[in-house]
Amino acid sequence: MPTYGERDLMFTRGKDCYLFTQSGKKYLDFAGGIAVNSLGHCHPKLVNTLNKQSKLLWHTSNLYKNKNQELFAKELCNKTFADKVFFTNSGAEAIECGLKVIKSYWNLKNINKKNIITFKGAFHGRTFAALSAQKNPKYSEGFTPLLSGFKNIPFNDEKALLKNIDKETAAILIEPVQGEGGIKPASIKFLKLIKEVCKKNNILLFLDEVQSGFGRSGKLYAHEWAQIKPDILATAKGIGSGFPLGACLATSQASQGMTQGKHGSTYGGNPLAVAVGREVLKIISNKNFLKNVDIISRYLWKNLKNLQNNYDEILDVRGAGLLLGIKTKQNNVMISNKLKKNNLLTVPAGDNVIRLAPPLIVKRKHVDEAIHILNNTFREL
Ligand SMILES: Cc1ncc(COP(=O)(O)O)c(C=O)c1O
Numbered sequence: 001m002p003t004y005g006e007r008d009l010m011f012t013r014g015k016d017c018y019l020f021t022q023s024g025k026k027y028l029d030f031a032g033g034i035a036v037n038s039l040g041h042c043h044p045k046l047v048n049t050l051n052k053q054s055k056l057l058w059h060t061s062n063l064y065k066n067k068n069q070e071l072f073a074k075e076l077c078n079k080t081f082a083d084k085v086f087f088t089n090s091g092a093e094a095i096e097c098g099l100k101v102i103k104s105y106w107n108l109k110n111i112n113k114k115n116i117i118t119f120k121g122a123f124h125g126r127t128f129a130a131l132s133a134q135k136n137p138k139y140s141e142g143f144t145p146l147l148s149g150f151k152n153i154p155f156n157d158e159k160a161l162l163k164n165i166d167k168e169t170a171a172i173l174i175e176p177v178q179g180e181g182g183i184k185p186a187s188i189k190f191l192k193l194i195k196e197v198c199k200k201n202n203i204l205l206f207l208d209e210v211q212s213g214f215g216r217s218g219k220l221y222a223h224e225w226a227q228i229k230p231d232i233l234a235t236a237k238g239i240g241s242g243f244p245l246g247a248c249l250a251t252s253q254a255s256q257g258m259t260q261g262k263h264g265s266t267y268g269g270n271p272l273a274v275a276v277g278r279e280v281l282k283i284i285s286n287k288n289f290l291k292n293v294d295i296i297s298r299y300l301w302k303n304l305k306n307l308q309n310n311y312d313e314i315l316d317v318r319g320a321g322l323l324l325g326i327k328t329k330q331n332n333v334m335i336s337n338k339l340k341k342n343n344l345l346t347v348p349a350g351d352n353v354i355r356l357a358p359p360l361i362v363k364r365k366h367v368d369e370a371i372h373i374l375n376n377t378f379r380e381l
Helices: 044-056 067-079 090-108 128-134 158-164 188-200 221-228 272-282 289-310 332-341 364-380
Strands: 014-015 018-020 025-031 085-090 117-118 152-154 169-174 204-208 232-235 246-250 314-319 323-328 347-349 353-356
Touching: 018 188, 025 314, 025 364, 044 272, 067 085, 067 246, 067 272, 085 090, 090 128, 090 204, 090 232, 090 272, 117 128, 128 152, 152 158, 158 188, 169 188, 169 246, 188 204, 188 221, 272 289, 289 314, 289 364, 323 332, 332 347, 332 353
Parallel strands: 117 152, 117 169, 169 204, 204 232
Antiparallel strands: 014 018, 018 025, 085 246, 232 246, 314 323, 323 353, 347 353
């Protein structure tokens, strides 16, 4: 189905932060497969892990015990707020699972809380529940009727939040950094207020860290910067560094309703995915990994701010860690295409933003190269 439109570029090989075409043309990858390739392309340790697992076992289904799945779940719980994990294959599935956690919790308690608060500009995926949650006509046009039970309110708006909380509020679902919406971080103050409101009013906090998570912000999960803890969290993208994998994390308390038979997935937590995921987590957990992400992202940030000072074309630079956005005057897709012509890959996002989501293993030399191309391209403009 032509849902992705025409595509004019094809890669046949990837290594570290670079992608190569059949003819050997080299591109610096600051798109990162839309914030997915956390460890770049074909990381030797991941290749080795996948090769090894591919010779042992590919798939058994969740009818059978899976030791690695249990170990991976434990490792994720040890590093986060969570006590329970449900593995999925994608971000949207992790969101679906989280929404079922919320519904099942209030159903178990027999309390009539039927509304989930979501935010303007949010993106949670392409399933019906995600379309219904984000209420963005760009994605949902032609797919009505949507599901009821979502209240979509302005992002980073304390008054709107307080005004819309009531007895029927079951949960608040928010991306700590809006990705597709235009690389907009929720302020730390706003996240703290949300947590406070949730505590006070017996509301579940569900964070969508599909894009902002797994080291991208310089912490394992972006909400850690605000020193808050959610009840439920959706993770995907970077967790598999290119292997399809996601997970819904939750506390024991919040996931009480998810008893036997309440949810399932044929592939979720499959041996290949789990093997890769465990290795990604192991690498990201290395002593200096996240510290380096923080250092390099500050270096990129400083260089982007310098560019902003030099070009009126750049209206804003924003984001967190290695999820950064450049808001431009002229059309972002046009500029992203120009960057592509100059061998730098980026991804357009909402609000006329050019998104940079390089692998978390980028070095100064890659940042310097990207800034050089950005500088030349803005000069051409
Ligand atoms: C914040 C967020 N949530 C959910 C999703 C959906 O993930 P997937 O495309 O893996 O279903 C995305 C994808 O871009 C996302 O950025």
